[in-house]
Amino acid sequence: DQQVKQNSPSLSVQEGRISILNCDYTNSMFDYFLWYKKYPAEGPTFLISISSIKDKNEDGRFTVFLNKSAKHLSLHIVPSQPGDSAVYFCAASAEIAGTYKYIFGTGTRLKVLA
Amino acid sequence: GAGVSQSPSNKVTEKGKDVELRCDPISGHTALYWYRQRLGQGLEFLIYFQGNSAPDKSGLPSDRFSAERTGESVSTLTIQRTQQEDSAVYLCASSPIVGQKNEQYFGPGTRLTVT
Numbered sequence: 001d002q003q004v005k006q007n008s009p010s011l012s013v014q015e016g017r018i019s020i021l022n023c024d025y026t027n028s029m030f031d032y033f034l035w036y037k038k039y040p041a042e043g044p045t046f047l048i049s050i051s052s053i054k055d056k057n058e059d060g061r062f063t064v065f066l067n068k069s070a071k072h073l074s075l076h077i078v079p080s081q082p083g084d085s086a087v088y089f090c091a092a093s094a095e096i097a098g099t100y101k102y103i104f105g106t107g108t109r110l111k112v113l114a
Numbered sequence: 115g116a117g118v119s120q121s122p123s124n125k126v127t128e129k130g131k132d133v134e135l136r137c138d139p140i141s142g143h144t145a146l147y148w149y150r151q152r153l154g155q156g157l158e159f160l161i162y163f164q165g166n167s168a169p170d171k172s173g174l175p176s177d178r179f180s181a182e183r184t185g186e187s188v189s190t191l192t193i194q195r196t197q198q199e200d201s202a203v204y205l206c207a208s209s210p211i212v213g214q215k216n217e218q219y220f221g222p223g224t225r226l227t228v229t
Contacts, residue, residue: 004156006156018127031214032214032215034217036220037184041197041222042222043118043205043207043220043221043223044157044205045219046217046218046219049215049217052214055171088137089156089157093214093215094214095213095214098169099170100168100170100214100215101159101210102147102159102161102162102214102218103159104149104156104157104159106154106155106156106157107156
């Protein structure tokens with residue numbers, strides 16, 4: 001049962017254009033969402049996050065949008081740069097019964113074409 | 115400063131053998147997390163430590179898996195009687211404190227191959 005889904009395994013975008021990566025979740029108890037970026041042979045690195053009380057968070061070229069009613073979030077990168085080429089993971093977290101749960105999606109491989 | 119380090123970076127073992135994977139978190143980070151990533155799949159959360167206490171071990175795949183942490187430093191993930199299905203990259207992460215809002219700092223992972 002995949003509670004966090006990234007339905008697009010890969011995405012190609014021209015340099016300078018917008019990249020939109022999508023993520024859907026099923027558990028309404030998730031109340032914090034994070035995006036991580038992963039380069040080959042390295043561990044994921046944190047990119048941006050959003051609390052469930054917000055619908056948008058922006059940090060430079062990166063913006064995350066949250067639609068709670070649809071249980072959907074998206075990461076927008078604009079303008080896209082070749083260095084953005086990586087695998088992007090969406091993660092959801094919650095505190096349930098005094099412990100913390102962290103669920104990651106399967107990732108979307110972004111390729112930014114120069 | 116130094117990031118999260120993991121050793122070994124690669125481990126090839128025969129089915130049935132035990133393996134021990136090590137994680138050194140960022141100094142001062144009280145929270146430590148273990149994940150597994152099988153080929154073509156996402157990160158599967160295994161266990162987290164707050165200090166040397168692990169409040170929830172339900173994410174460990176089977177009783178062949180165990181994890182320990184010494185104080186607020188090194189952690190080891192032990193897999194007994196390894197199976198081919200255990201082949202994966204095992205990732206460790208740490209954060210200053212535990213909590214769902216805290217970004218986690220990941221190590222480079224240990225690639226485990228069970229033959």
